[in-house]
Amino acid sequence: MKQYFIELNDLAEGKVSVQGSFESGLIDLAAENLQQAGTLDWSVAAERAGSEVRVTGTLKTGVELPCSRCLEVARCEVTKPFDLYFRQRDEMMFDEDEEVELDDQETRTAFFTGTKLAITEILREQLLLALPMKPLCKVDCKGLCPSCGTNLNVNTCQCLQEQFSPHMDTLLEIKKRLEERSS
Ligand SMILES: [Zn+2]
Numbered sequence: 447m448k449q450y451f452i453e454l455n456d457l458a459e460g461k462v463s464v465q466g467s468f469e470s471g472l473i474d475l476a477a478e479n480l481q482q483a484g485t486l487d488w489s490v491a492a493e494r495a496g497s498e499v500r501v502t503g504t505l506k507t508g509v510e511l512p513c514s515r516c517l518e519v520a521r522c523e524v525t526k527p528f529d530l531y532f533r534q535r536d537e538m539m540f541d542e543d544e545e546v547e548l549d550d551q552e553t554r555t556a557f558f559t560g561t562k563l564a565i566t567e568i569l570r571e572q573l574l575l576a577l578p579m580k581p582l583c584k585v586d587c588k589g590l591c592p593s594c595g596t597n598l599n600v601n602t603c604q605c606l607q608e609q610f611s612p613h614m615d616t617l618l619e620i621k622k623r624l625e626e627r628s629s
Pocket residue numbers: 513514515516517518582583584587588589
């Protein structure tokens with residue numbers, strides 16, 4: 447897997463902008479039922495902001511993940527702008543409170559390799575954050591029957607009729623009796 451980095455030492459010169467396009471599967475989403483579908487187009491700009499590094503950018507791609515109603519594959523377009531601040535790990539930072547230190551280290555170091563900022567990792571995280579909460583295979587997906595699990599987009603089942611028919615019968619029965627009385 448090719449890694450893209452921003453060399454932080456280059457930021458002394460000013461803003462650094464990079465952009466690219468990742469083929470399907472280049473970013474490891476670490477989930478069996480989640481796939482990048484189509485190219486992932488991205489652009490990233492990094493600049494120094496005080497003691498931090500500001501990273502702005504956007505990504506756009508298609509993803510395939512399970513439909514929230516029927517569990518079949520749903521394909522969704524994802525666009526995610528982002529504006530993030532990173533703090534580079536260096537000797538200067540070790541004077542901070544130790545507990546904060548640990549949290550900081552865990553959340554931030556994944557994005558750094560020495561003085562390099564790993565763009566691929568940032569894009570991966572942003573993509574995961576941008577995934578739809580309730581993806582649908584189609585707008586009018588009928589979902590699975592809650593009783594028997596039949597995919598109602600593909601098949602019908604008898605569950606609904608069985609649930610409703612006793613009730614319907616009773617209503618018809620009452621109606622019939624009422625008609626008999628009034629006649
Ligand atoms: Zn569905």
